[in-house]
Amino acid sequence: MGNYLLKRLATLGITVAGIAVVTFFLSLVVPLDPLAAIAGPQAPQETVDRLRVLYGFDQPMYVQFFRYLERLIQGDLGTSFQTGRPVLDDIIQFFPATLELATVAMVIAIGFGIPLGVLSAVYRNSLLDHLSRIISLIGVSMPVFWLGLVLMLVFYFKLGWLPEPGRLDIMLIEPPRITGMLMVDSAIALDWVVFWDALRHAVLPATVLGLFGLAGIARIARSSMLDVLSQEYIKTARIKGLSEFMVILRHGLPNALVPTVIMIGLTYGSLLEGAVLTETIFSWPGLGRYLTTAFLTLDLNAIVGGTMLVAISYSLVNLLVDLLYAYLNPKITLAYADG
Amino acid sequence: MAEITAKDALNHDEIRRLRLDARRRYLRDSYVLWRRNPITVVGTLIILTLLLIAAAAPLLATHDPYNQILAERLLPPSADYWFGSDNLGRDIYSRVIHGSRLTLMIAILVAITSGPLGLMIGVVAGYLGGAVDEILMRVADIFLAFPKLILAIAFAAALGAGLENAILAIAIANWPGYARLARAETLAVRNSDYIQAIRVLGAGRLRIMFLHVTPMCLSTLIVRVSLDMGAIILIAAGLGFLGLGAQPPSPEWGLMVSDGRNYIVDQWWVSTLPGTAILIVVLGFNLVGDGLRDILDPHQRQS
Numbered sequence: 048m049g050n051y052l053l054k055r056l057a058t059l060g061i062t063v064a065g066i067a068v069v070t071f072f073l074s075l076v077v078p079l080d081p082l083a084a085i086a087g088p089q090a091p092q093e094t095v096d097r098l099r100v101l102y103g104f105d106q107p108m109y110v111q112f113f114r115y116l117e118r119l120i121q122g123d124l125g126t127s128f129q130t131g132r133p134v135l136d137d138i139i140q141f142f143p144a145t146l147e148l149a150t151v152a153m154v155i156a157i158g159f160g161i162p163l164g165v166l167s168a169v170y171r172n173s174l175l176d177h178l179s180r181i182i183s184l185i186g187v188s189m190p191v192f193w194l195g196l197v198l199m200l201v202f203y204f205k206l207g208w209l210p211e212p213g214r215l216d217i218m219l220i221e222p223p224r225i226t227g228m229l230m231v232d233s234a235i236a237l238d239w240v241v242f243w244d245a246l247r248h249a250v251l252p253a254t255v256l257g258l259f260g261l262a263g264i265a266r267i268a269r270s271s272m273l274d275v276l277s278q279e280y281i282k283t284a285r286i287k288g289l290s291e292f293m294v295i296l297r298h299g300l301p302n303a304l305v306p307t308v309i310m311i312g313l314t315y316g317s318l319l320e321g322a323v324l325t326e327t328i329f330s331w332p333g334l335g336r337y338l339t340t341a342f343l344t345l346d347l348n349a350i351v352g353g354t355m356l357v358a359i360s361y362s363l364v365n366l367l368v369d370l371l372y373a374y375l376n377p378k379i380t381l382a383y384a385d386g
Numbered sequence: 387m388a389e390i391t392a393k394d395a396l397n398h399d400e401i402r403r404l405r406l407d408a409r410r411r412y413l414r415d416s417y418v419l420w421r422r423n424p425i426t427v428v429g430t431l432i433i434l435t436l437l438l439i440a441a442a443a444p445l446l447a448t449h450d451p452y453n454q455i456l457a458e459r460l461l462p463p464s465a466d467y468w469f470g471s472d473n474l475g476r477d478i479y480s481r482v483i484h485g486s487r488l489t490l491m492i493a494i495l496v497a498i499t500s501g502p503l504g505l506m507i508g509v510v511a512g513y514l515g516g517a518v519d520e521i522l523m524r525v526a527d528i529f530l531a532f533p534k535l536i537l538a539i540a541f542a543a544a545l546g547a548g549l550e551n552a553i554l555a556i557a558i559a560n561w562p563g564y565a566r567l568a569r570a571e572t573l574a575v576r577n578s579d580y581i582q583a584i585r586v587l588g589a590g591r592l593r594i595m596f597l598h599v600t601p602m603c604l605s606t607l608i609v610r611v612s613l614d615m616g617a618i619i620l621i622a623a624g625l626g627f628l629g630l631g632a633q634p635p636s637p638e639w640g641l642m643v644s645d646g647r648n649y650i651v652d653q654w655w656v657s658t659l660p661g662t663a664i665l666i667v668v669l670g671f672n673l674v675g676d677g678l679r680d681i682l683d684p685h686q687r688q689s
Contacts, residue, residue, distance in 0.1 A: 058527075061524060061527075062527055062528055062531045065524065065525070065527070065528030065531070066528060066531055066532070068528070069528060069529070069532070073540055073541070073544050074544075076541075076544045076545060077543075077544045177425075180425070180676070181425070184425075184669060184672050184673060184676060185665075185669060187616070187672060188616060188620075188665055188668040188669035188671075188672045189665055189668075190620055190623050190624065190627075190640070190643070190661055190664045190665060190668070191624070192624065192627045192640075192643060192644075192661075193643055193657070193658070193661030193662075193664065193665065196643070196647065196650055196657055196658070196661070197658060197661070199650070200650050200651065200654060200658075204650070204651045316533070317533065319533055319536075320533030320534065320535040320536050321535075323535060323536060323539065324535075324624055324627070324628075327628070338536070338539075339539075339628060342539055342540065342542075342543035342628070342630065343543070343628070343629060343630075345543065350540065350543065350544075354532070354536060354540050357532070357533065357536055358531050358532045358533075358536075359531075361531060361532065361533055362531045365531075
């Protein structure tokens, strides 16, 4: 396990360095003169020239790149043009909201995905199986932004069951910020009114995101359950006289969950990207919306910093999934046992 | 053809006949599997309909998709405006019909740029191995470290909003998966006897890679690209929705959904109908993809 961990961490290091290169490249192709953005459109030529030297834009590309890396290592992502604050502060401000949304979405995806997958496997080729297959296919085929609009139209504008877009009713006061996740913070502050309202606000966007993640989970749960159900020990359990329900719950499900857990991890990573469109629709003040605004206004530092953070967290999630898989499946680490 | 003797094995006509036979049987089995699954049939029908609509768009459209009649803006669906009219008084039905061409064009262009690019990189990496392989695959890994949609948005924004740049951006986000696939296929065949034989005959590396290895990777890659079609269309629509893809007045579906956002409460049709078109088309591709997985699955074939 140790060797495998080292090898994986080294790969992660290379990947993060590569992410830095890609984002640097990204900042080069942006059709925007960063000097004009800093100096303002009416600045005289000599001011622009002085700024060019000051910010090092007169240096060759590789020097600029190393300066960029140097700043990165110090945690300096520059200042966002749209908020006027350091990008890192913005990210710390907005990321918990995304994390909160993705977590609720994950609960929904798991809560419906696993039972759906297991039932499809147990009642294979039944109406339920086909139905769940169609539901999950529709889930992955649905444009996230469109589903968001439709659900908002129905549940907010027409039925009025769920609150308006946003994270919290404007009449309510946010609990003291500890984690930045409203539901966690309000639970800590024992402020159940805020907790309930935050939950209600999260239901629609989280459903949209969750449906996006449900398909993969249901599919894996179904196929691994089918695998498990054809094993000898399941037959043994049946012969032993256990009820079908107990066979599935005690002997089938735990074994079928291993691949499913892996899929859940991967889905968590992909929810990060689904969040970009979902947050835009639901005015959810998370990293996704921050990034979208940055992209649309060509807020260079925010684009570079935000994209980098998303890529790094995505890689981290994938690493965790790999490690978990290696832990659950010793064959993988054995391959690295010799170093 | 009870038993194949050594004499038969040398008989070219016989070999050709057997091979043709096997191929025909494979196709027939595929057809049976395709027919057996109603989901796949529905998906195929959706894609065929899309192709027909795109081909006959000017005939099917009832209005000029760009013609604005401001006096008739935001009209509900009616006999004249089948899907209603949008905020600039354009016929939504005609725009959806014409939009099918854009959707198809985007999907095809992304497929024929990122597919061959990934194929080439994967074959080169897999065949040459060593440092070349290591470098190319690290680069692919770095691109895979970004969620696809975010990478596509980032490049679309950086290159400047527009349809061509959006296509390029999606292709940039898409190739690494194909490269990995092609590399794996290449590794599987690179040491096989027939490649050794060609090498002994004196074929150069380029010749082996592109005339002998590439064709072996092709079928897997085509399957994979067709499985990705739905996802490509979704990303393109997402870019259009964010204003980073096709630009107005183009009748791109994602853009149309975004146009109708402000009217969602009272004029639901402006946004929801083009969105339904995206859903149906993507679903079509995914249904076929899902069936394709079964058809190509050797386990299913045996039964």
